[in-house]
Amino acid sequence: MDIQNERRRLLDAEGGDEDPTGLMSEQDAYLSKVKNKNLYLATFASVLGPMSFGFVLGYSSPAIPELTKIADPRLRLDDNQASWFGSIVTVGAAAGGLLGGWMVGKIGRKLSLMFCSLPFVFGFTIIIAAQNVWMLYIGRVLTGLASGVTSLVVPLYISEMAHERVRGTLGSCVQLMVVLGIMGVYLAGLFLDWRWLAICSSIPPTLLMVSMCFMPETPRFLLSQGKRREAEEALRFLRGPDAPVEWECARIEDACDQQGSSFHMSDLKDPGVYKPLVIGVMLMLFQQMTGINAIMFYAESIFEQAHFKESDLASVIVGLIQVVFTGVAALIMDKAGRKALLVISGVAMAISTTAFGVYFYLMSKLHSTTSLSLLMLDIKSKAGEEPHADLAWLALASMAVFITGFALGWGPIPWLVMSEIFPAKVRGVASAVCVLTNWTMAFIVTKTFQDMMTILTSAGTFWLFACMCILNVIFTIAFIPETKGKTLEQIEATFRGTSGP
Template sequence: MDVDDERRGLLDEDLTGLVSEQDAYLSKVKNRNLYLATFASVLGPMSFGFVLGYSSPALPELMHIADPRLQLNNIQASWFGSIVTVGAAVGGLLGGWMVEKIGRKLSLMFCSLPFVFGFTVIIAAQNVWMLYIGRALTGLASGITSLVVPLYISEMAHERVRGTLGSCVQLMVVLGIMGVYLAGLFLDWRWLAICSSIPPTLLMVCMCFMPETPRFLLSQGKRQEAVEALRFLRGPDAPVEWECARIEDACDERGSNFQVSDLKDPGVYKPLMIGIMLMVFQQMTGINAIMFYAENIFEQAHFKESDLASVIVGLIQVIFTAIAALIMDKAGRKILLIISGVAMVISTTAFGVYFYLMSSGASLDLLLMDAAGEKPHTDLAWLALASMAIFIAGFALGWGPIPWLVMSEIFPVKVRGFSSAICVLTNWSMAFLITKTFQDMMNLLTSAGTFWLFACMCIVNVVFTMVFIPETKGKTLEQIEAIFRGAAGP
């Protein structure tokens, strides 16, 4: 017993020494170049946001355009919106291969090409198929971006700012969406495509001056280049050899080549299952359904300017995603996911109530008739508006940015490309599935039943978060990996 106590004491001393050594190192770090590299990389998610938002202002024009070769019917318009998710699912798989073969930086630079080519095809479109091809290409680029950028940032950033910088991915996506909504108020669909090609062009140029991530360089045996990258990212005063040695030890211990047998390792399959479930649950919150109904809800609330309503929705997303980014490294990932999940449970339940009352409006009015037999005015639009605002704010606070952030943190370096590709494929496949089957769900379960199903899924989200997701705030990527390898599990 005395020996065990002594061992525990030595372990505590080692941990205390490591923490104090870590604090001493981080106190000498300058973040200026790290912020610069992050800004360059998040031009990718901004481009991705322009792709997602493009269909909203462009579709009404394309459905009523004078040129019969380009005019979209309802089915074609549905494919114009959803084919992006198909391209993105393929892009996720391609991105997983690219980050391992050519690295994070080059993958990010190359993904700007399908963005620009895709928008160029849309600008030059002479028929519907050219529109589809352009959307599929921009979707492919979006899938690569959604995998590469979180990895690039998490491998560059240190633990004190990794949460904030990682949350900038989702922040730039919603800024891109709001930007294209605003531009759509003034530009037609071709000029909007030209405008949308500017961020990926800047991405290609800016990334030329940024370094590859130190962890990837070390996994490739390029130690000197890794030290130089760390020196650029941490500033001239930080003793980067200490951080380099720490990362190198982890790389040496785990090995650098992924094999299928690695999937038996709890340090691999536990984070992989958590990453997959995070992506499934993110889509099962009903975010696509809410956005699908946004325009109708604003119209029912007598808000005739639906374009302006879209900008308001985008603004709510931006504000609360920015709040999440600011508090991520203080509050932690887990508590924000729980708060976000609870907010969405409340809002989707209220949405269900709204649609239930709307569908049974006639019987409700009969019950509420006064003695004179006059029907009262029952305007429930406020309930829908409040539910939508709470849902979008809740989603932006947690389940929007955090699954992508956690995905970039929890995988060991040797399986990071493969595991991230599986997660991105899962996310975009679920997005496509829910988008295409949403109307069938509405017909089968009714509007109220569909939203109550989403409420149940949000409850499951909260329970899953509380039981299975470890807190990664303030931990290095190597410490997070050790959590999953521990006997106690996640």
């Protein structure tokens, strides 16, 4: 057999002994014949979905200032309406997570991805044609729905296509394209009004629909449907003409046969199901409880206090930091490993949110001291400006460290790990639960943030986030397995407590 001959050749070339299990040598022999060009092409086509999702998330930032000052009273947003315009996306995305979980099981990963481009385009079209505030809301809900489907389908599509040597890097491209989309819409917002910005935002999902027409369905989904010939053709496209894809196909097929094809509630008793499900849900909870939305909420005012008068430009700088360090995470993901990056990320965010708490505590003390001085000495408020300026470096440094830390670990990795740890038969349902958890928590944190600031004070709120970051480091060390370099079937076997195929 070709794979056996290639294995012997590799071992001879390395001067090594025969591996007693034969597993890693067979994988190395197989992967040595793999060509990744078409895999990269399919990944690029699919991550146009996360880019569209990034445009949706970022759209409200440049659009809201315009819509609050627009001349047409039917479209003008007050503070409450502006808040809903920004946050209602998360409601649509939570629903999209449930819809995506059903779609990937029924019609597959490829068709789900193609169909989710429709609500993206329809949503932005309604925003472009909006005649009242409700049309703006409907457009945002539709684009949110598409974002929820995308955030579930694309990580699954990539993880089921990619082999273990590049799965981490390609999976991290999901978050990279989200932050690229956010930065893209911030940049476009410097030059375009809100309608033209919506037109610009509808381009990536249109390209997604067209490009996915030429890409294959994932081999694992095809095999779960009993379509072996189509699965081999998909693998041949993804691995190149020289790879003996029958070997990989047989390995995936064996794993599918062992676990069955459909999900039943009784499967929740299986440690191979409930363990990864608990880990996936906790990853999503902790991602939102790190305080990422709070930091982004404060970004504009922090830059203003540091004398960055152009707040639009400040948003672009924040986006650029995210893009650079998410790109770094993608490059080192398959070398450093998921677990190490999550720990480093959590520690960096714990330090920065603690420093933020100190910043707001000192600011409140300085504010009260300045107020007393103003009453007693009747001097101008200029005397109170210096402490703000002196402390601006602490806020800027804290924000830079936080965004860097988040981009390195807790931004991309929860989505990557979610796509890796679930058995094929529960992948759609379990991923839907995780996506629903993420977006529900995003909505809760966003909508209750002001109440938390009132009850706990600004400093107390950020110290609470610091405690959550410390908890997520402990959780990572104690419970999250390293998935670097393992096939999806080997990861499943780890949770079941058996040896991988």
